[in-house]
Amino acid sequence: MTTVLERPRTRVKTRSKPVRRYGERPSIAYLFLSPWVVGAVFLTAGPMVWLLYLSFTDYDLFTAPRWVGLDNYVRMLTVDPHFWNAVWATTKFVVISVPAQLIAALGVAMLINRRSRAQGFYRSAFYAPSLLGASVSVALVWRVIFHDWIGHPDRALLALVLLAVWQFGAPMVIFLAGLQQIPQEYYDAAAVDGAGPWRTFLRITVPMLSPVIFFNLVLDTIRAFQVFTGAYVVSNGTGGPSDSTLFYTLYLYEKGFVEFKMGYASAMSWFLLLVIALITALLFRTAKGWVFYSGDES
Amino acid sequence: MSRRLWHPAVILLLIPLLYPIVWLAFASFKSGSEIVQSLALLPEEWILDNYRALGDDLAGVPAWTFFVNSTIVAASCAIANVASCSLAAYAFARLRFRLRTPLFAFTLATIMLPVHIVTIPQYSLFQKLGMVDTFWPLILPKLLATDAFFIFLMVQFMRTIPRELDEAARLDGCGSIRIFSSVVLPLVRPALVTTAIFTFIWTWNDFFTQLIYLSSPENLTLPLALRLFIDTTDYNAFGPMLALSALAIVPILLFFAAFQRLLVEGFATSGLKG
Numbered sequence: 075m076t077t078v079l080e081r082p083r084t085r086v087k088t089r090s091k092p093v094r095r096y097g098e099r100p101s102i103a104y105l106f107l108s109p110w111v112v113g114a115v116f117l118t119a120g121p122m123v124w125l126l127y128l129s130f131t132d133y134d135l136f137t138a139p140r141w142v143g144l145d146n147y148v149r150m151l152t153v154d155p156h157f158w159n160a161v162w163a164t165t166k167f168v169v170i171s172v173p174a175q176l177i178a179a180l181g182v183a184m185l186i187n188r189r190s191r192a193q194g195f196y197r198s199a200f201y202a203p204s205l206l207g208a209s210v211s212v213a214l215v216w217r218v219i220f221h222d223w224i225g226h227p228d229r230a231l232l233a234l235v236l237l238a239v240w241q242f243g244a245p246m247v248i249f250l251a252g253l254q255q256i257p258q259e260y261y262d263a264a265a266v267d268g269a270g271p272w273r274t275f276l277r278i279t280v281p282m283l284s285p286v287i288f289f290n291l292v293l294d295t296i297r298a299f300q301v302f303t304g305a306y307v308v309s310n311g312t313g314g315p316s317d318s319t320l321f322y323t324l325y326l327y328e329k330g331f332v333e334f335k336m337g338y339a340s341a342m343s344w345f346l347l348l349v350i351a352l353i354t355a356l357l358f359r360t361a362k363g364w365v366f367y368s369g370d371e372s
Numbered sequence: 373m374s375r376r377l378w379h380p381a382v383i384l385l386l387i388p389l390l391y392p393i394v395w396l397a398f399a400s401f402k403s404g405s406e407i408v409q410s411l412a413l414l415p416e417e418w419i420l421d422n423y424r425a426l427g428d429d430l431a432g433v434p435a436w437t438f439f440v441n442s443t444i445v446a447a448s449c450a451i452a453n454v455a456s457c458s459l460a461a462y463a464f465a466r467l468r469f470r471l472r473t474p475l476f477a478f479t480l481a482t483i484m485l486p487v488h489i490v491t492i493p494q495y496s497l498f499q500k501l502g503m504v505d506t507f508w509p510l511i512l513p514k515l516l517a518t519d520a521f522f523i524f525l526m527v528q529f530m531r532t533i534p535r536e537l538d539e540a541a542r543l544d545g546c547g548s549i550r551i552f553s554s555v556v557l558p559l560v561r562p563a564l565v566t567t568a569i570f571t572f573i574w575t576w577n578d579f580f581t582q583l584i585y586l587s588s589p590e591n592l593t594l595p596l597a598l599r600l601f602i603d604t605t606d607y608n609a610f611g612p613m614l615a616l617s618a619l620a621i622v623p624i625l626l627f628f629a630a631f632q633r634l635l636v637e638g639f640a641t642s643g644l645k646g
Contacts, residue, residue, distance in 0.1 A: 199386055200389065215617065
């Protein structure tokens with residue numbers, strides 16, 4: 075470390091060469107980046123490539139992977155009924171919980187968005203469940219409070235949707251910051267024109283907020299696909315009753331880390347990645363139609 | 373809505389929202405049978421047995437072990453994340469190198485990468501390294517800056533620092549390392565604290581990774597200790613389960629009380645300035 079520290083001093087002393095605008099040799103940048111590079115190669119990029127290979131094998135973690143070609147994918151897509159149950163349960167969860175959470179987040183953000191000393195307190199109070207909701211503690215509370223619902227397939231899923239919606243504080247905070255960027259003059263002008271609250275909401279708030287709505291929609295959708303803790307705790311790790319809370323990640327965990335069918339679980343992982351990539355791409359495509367950026371950002 | 377109606381309306385909304393947490397606090401003083409039989413907030417009879425029961429061993433180790441383990445893991449991850457992410461963020465935000473754009477794009481893309489995707493190959497790697505059932509698989513990824521969200525957060529902060537400060541420091545003879553440690557780091561302290569607290573809380577809460585890697589009773593963290601109660605049908609275990617649940621969220625509430633402004637704003641700004 076010290077040798078690197080000395081170097082620039084000697085350069086400045088010579089004075090003949092002007093100091094380069096953005097620092098020293100580029101190798102300094104790679105020095106700063108070295109932990110990141112090791113992580114990216116061995117813990118992110120490398121594993122993804124290896125995962126692809128594993129998905130074509132039979133692998134139990136203890137003996138060497140055995141190549142089986144497309145077997146895992148074929149079994150997953152055509153034979154295994156639990157797989158499609160998991161896809162269906164996750165789809166229902168995402169489709170119900172994401173819009174519900176965003177509507178709650180936007181509603182509360184608009185409610186508390188007014189000049190007041192209490193706003194800071196309210197903002198924090200509504201945000202608190204976002205930090206607690208991911209814990210096993212709260213999942214256990216849910217299990218006790220919704221005890222009567224857990225035995226029933228539809229209601230068990232609904233209890234988990236409620237747990238997700240309850241954590242609307244994170245997108246709410248982002249909505250609130252977005253709302254505060256909208257110039258008050260727009261609302262004043264709308265009031266002068268005699269626009270009602272609904273019209274003002276549709277013509278000013280939604281378009282002005284659309285980049286933030288889009289941002290929250292993308293992040294929340296990706297997050298919802300990964301739901302795990304609540305479903306594990308509420309169903310004792312079984313995904314019951316009758317697979318209604320067998321979310322994709324729960325089934326993936328069961329296949330990989332309970333049954334040690336790592337090849338199969340790898341194929342499931344790749345499928346999840348493809349689905350998330352596809353849905354993100356679709357969201358970005360539709361965004362062109364409804365997300366508006368004001369002039370300064372284009 | 374008139375100002376006079378506003379406060380009651382907001383508070384009316386807050387009550388059901390915070391009810392589960394308040395319920396947990398009170399329920400931890402109820403008997404097991406009362407917990408399942410009534411949803412009333414206050415205990416009919418206040419008892420301390422649930423907390424006393426935590427003095428006994430759970431899975432063969434004293435209950436405080438889980439707190440120590442969770443603290444070691446969460447604190448190490450917090451420190452590791454701050455150190456590694458700030459180094460990477462400085463390179464991305466302030467230095468010029470040829471691969472900067474593609475590498476930063478890769479980092480941003482991994483924010484969206486579900487943790488479950490890399491879990492299987494990572495597990496297999498850590499197994500080969502003999503690290504399964506140790507804390508290393510939980511800490512090492514943080515030490516190697518795989519938490520792209522926080523790199524992004526710090527880059528956002530570092531970009532707001534005027535370049536003139538770097539240039540002045542450079543003219544004074546400082547190299548990049550000196551500028552990083554004496555100019556940039558002190559100026560982005562809010563981002564560093566936000567990263568540390570968030571990492572601590574998220575690691576403290578994390579269940580999936582710890583479930584996969586830790587198995588010996590003496591290595592269990594709090595979420596895993598709570599899992600021991602999951603399949604219980606024994607009413608008598610409900611009380612201690614909720615007592616441990618309540619204790620497990622105390623550190624989060626304390627951090628939240630101390631840093632709520634920083635946390636809430638950190639979340640809002642990191643989300644928005646993209």
